[in-house]
Amino acid sequence: MLSTIWDFLVTLQLFNQSDMKTIVLPVTVFALALASYHSVSRFFLVVFWVWMHLLYFTVTNQTFGTSPEEDAVNKPNRPIPAKRISIDSAITLGWFIAPIDLALSLYTGGAPAGIAICILTSIYCRGGGHSHWLSKNGCCAGFYALFEYGATQIADSSEKLNQNQIGAIIGSALIIFTTIHAQDFRDDEGDALLGRRTFTLSFPVFSRISMPMLLTAWSIALYLFSEANQSVLPALLVIGAVTGIRFLTLKSAKDDRLSYLYYNIWLSMAHVGLSSLNLQRLAAWYQ
Incomplete structure (x- = not known):
């Protein structure tokens, strides 16, 4: 039982692994640096909120279109090409993550950014945002801004950010x-x-x-x-x-x-x- 749970958690982490240093680390550092209020509990909320919303994006992105074939060439250690989870199971996982992320955003105060991340994920994966470098770069900039906005709101326990933020x-x-x-x-x-x-x-x-x-x-x-x-x-x-x-x-x-x-x-x-x-x-x- 414990080994099965651990294996599942490892699979989840592998969805996010390549983006830990590109999203989770810089966004968390940035949000904590911008925040005027700091606490240990808020730090863990920021990390968990960012990680969970990133998970929704990575699961959706890695199951859509030709992504499994692309990952088999570029990133064979990801869960789907590594045969740790099937495409259908990963798609089902994405549908479970979405309402969890929504509840988490409502609880932490990052709901506007959390909802916008889900919408932008759909635009990127299903709306063709990934297909051209200009729209891809624009979506990436949007993702960072939304992650940072939500994470800063959570870190600062604030509904409205100031001008400098x-x-x-x-x-x-x-x-x-x-x-x-x-x-x-x-x-x-x-x-x-x-x-x-x-x-x-x-x-x-x-x-x-x-x-x-x-x-x-x-x-x-x-x-x-x-x-x-x-x-x-x-x-x-x-x-x-x-x-x-x-x-x-x-x-x-x-x-x-x-x-x-x-x-x-x-x-x-x-x-x-x-x-x-x-x-x-x-x-x-x-x-």
Whole structure:
């Protein structure tokens, strides 16, 4: 009995595993940095809320369309290609998760964001949002913004976020929209076999060149307009430059996986910078 329960929990975690460092970690860090109120109980609520809503997305995404075939090429350790669960059982699991997530959002105070995540999941998976790089990047930016909005509401026990919090979340969405193709380089071979129109396949040269340009530009912007600890911001500049140059010069799938790990470290640090964004300084610069 216990082994069966443990095996089921492992299967659930495998649905989320590749997104733990890209969603759960940066969103949690960002929400706690933005929140003006902190408690241990709220921390665990934030992590659980993010993890459960991510689970609804990953189960839906990994069962829809050609995703099982794609994962068999790019991510064979996921539950469906690894034969830990059938597609039909995973679809049923998704229908069970949806009302649980709704109840959890109502309980924690993250209902608007939770409902919007479910709607955007449908747009991404069933509405063709995943099929073109522009809509895919837009959906990814939307997911991050919604996860961060809901997580910050829960962490802060607040129904309404303040101006600085909203500004930081918008900044995060812009960073994601312009740089999230970092995750596509490692999957180019499988995506090409499946005929997907990712940004890295549509613009193979420019997408590489864009990485050092964009990561450095965003790092400089945060250095200028953030009041984060001065040890964080220089490190952000260095990691952004190193990561961008890696994407430009090291092009094997193995190198791209490691570069993507560096990108996620940079992204987490960028969120620390965003959490201390000085909107007054930014507004003064525009005037």
